[in-house]
Amino acid sequence: MKKHVVLYKELSEPLMQRLEAQTHVTLIKRLDAQGLEQLRAALPHAHGLLGASLKLDARLLDLAPKLEAVASVSVGVDNYDIDYLSKRKIQLTNTPGVLTETTADTGFALIMATARRVVELAIKVRNGQWQKNIGPEWFGTDVHGKTLGIIGMGRIGEALAQRGHFGFGMPVIYHSNSPKPAVEARFNAQYRSLNDLLQEADFICLTLPLTAQTEGLIGAQAFALMRPESIFINIARGKVVDEAAMIQALQQGQIRAAGLDVFEREPLDANSPLLHMDNVVATPHIGSATVETREAMARCAVDNLLAALAGERPANPVN
Numbered sequence: 232m233k234k235h236v237v238l239y240k241e242l243s244e245p246l247m248q249r250l251e252a253q254t255h256v257t258l259i260k261r262l263d264a265q266g267l268e269q270l271r272a273a274l275p276h277a278h279g280l281l282g283a284s285l286k287l288d289a290r291l292l293d294l295a296p297k298l299e300a301v302a303s304v305s306v307g308v309d310n311y312d313i314d315y316l317s318k319r320k321i322q323l324t325n326t327p328g329v330l331t332e333t334t335a336d337t338g339f340a341l342i343m344a345t346a347r348r349v350v351e352l353a354i355k356v357r358n359g360q361w362q363k364n365i366g367p368e369w370f371g372t373d374v375h376g377k378t379l380g381i382i383g384m385g386r387i388g389e390a391l392a393q394r395g396h397f398g399f400g401m402p403v404i405y406h407s408n409s410p411k412p413a414v415e416a417r418f419n420a421q422y423r424s425l426n427d428l429l430q431e432a433d434f435i436c437l438t439l440p441l442t443a444q445t446e447g448l449i450g451a452q453a454f455a456l457m458r459p460e461s462i463f464i465n466i467a468r469g470k471v472v473d474e475a476a477m478i479q480a481l482q483q484g485q486i487r488a489a490g491l492d493v494f495e496r497e498p499l500d501a502n503s504p505l506l507h508m509d510n511v512v513a514t515p516h517i518g519s520a521t522v523e524t525r526e527a528m529a530r531c532a533v534d535n536l537l538a539a540l541a542g543e544r545p546a547n548p549v550n
């Protein structure tokens with residue numbers, strides 16, 4: 232008998248066909264109020280779930296007594312109650328690796344955009360404000376040769392270090408759970424305590440997961456250690472940062488600029504002060520959002536789900 236899978240994310244035709252060949256699929260196209268109702272109605276029959284961007288807590292999981300596997304179309308798993316999934320012996324999987332390079336590209340796009348004021352100045356050109364040769368008031372700051380600070384030296388951190396070291400001649404310093412000698416050898420990188428990194432780096436980039444240990448890690452004290460010429464980049468998770476403290480640091484000139492792909496609450500509130508700051512580049516959580524990478528992530532999630540439902544060990548188990 233075919234098992235029942237609930238999708239809360241649309242898949243490409245080939246992936247949909249693969250999944251439908253082996254399972255009964257219920258597709259919930261949007262997670263709006265109506266979609267959530269459909270999800271609640273489908274959960275009692277579900278053996279497998281596949282999607283992203285849904286807080287899957289015990290309350291929802293309790294509606295799914297037959298659930299065997301959850302395949303997240305993301306590498307980050309902060310949306311899942313992992314302890315409860317494990318207690319229920321439900322296999323959680325994620326999609327590490329396939330999005331690493333694309334997400335590091337996004338990080339570098341934010342580094343370039345903030346340092347060279349790309350968005351702010353492009354808006355001025357569009358608004359007809361470029362009426363004479365530009366002066367220092369429109370100058371940016373160099374990226375090449377500046378110190379790249381990476382907090383969380385995992386897959387994406389390494390891909391960022393590679394771009395900085397080989398592409399832009401940047402000295403790399405990093406802070407992580409533990410020193411990484413192989414990374415140090417490859418990128419001539421140096422380990423720093425968190426506080427030393429915050430004081431020393433020209434670009435401070437977050438590439439660590441949201442966990443109980445990292446929530447609010449970068450708060451007022453951390454921003455106070457940064458320098459007025461520092462640029463802060465977050466491609467990890469919004470809740471690793473105290474957003475109010477970051478806004479204050481930007482308003483008070485404690486840091487030069489911020490490039491932000493992730494926020495405490497997403498979508499970002501249209502009234503956020505961040506949207507009225509010329510020195511902030513805000514993107515809508517596009518870290519992995521290219522056609523190729525999103526397809527690779529979805530394929531990885533389908534592979535993981537089918538393996539788990541077949542009683543095999545999936546390639547990317549989280550628990």
Ligand SMILES: NC(=O)c1ccc[n+]([C@@H]2O[C@H](COP(=O)([O-])OP(=O)(O)OC[C@H]3O[C@@H](n4cnc5c(N)ncnc54)[C@H](O)[C@@H]3O)[C@@H](O)[C@H]2O)c1
Pocket residue numbers: 306307308327328330331334382383384385386387388406407408409438439440441442444445466467468492493516517518519
């Ligand atoms: N913006 C996006 O769209 C996007 C895309 C992909 C990933 N992400 C985020 O990036 C995170 C990292 O992804 P990855 O594939 O590089 O993961 P990874 O596990 O390979 O790397 C994370 C690194 O952070 C380190 N770390 C964990 N806790 C730490 C702590 N308390 N202090 C210091 N270092 C700590 C780990 O040791 C590891 O080296 C994901 O968990 C996800 O939240 C965001």
Ligand SMILES: O=C(O)[C@H](O)CO
Pocket residue numbers: 283304305306307308330518519
């Ligand atoms: O964790 C991830 O994979 C990205 O944030 C996309 O959701």
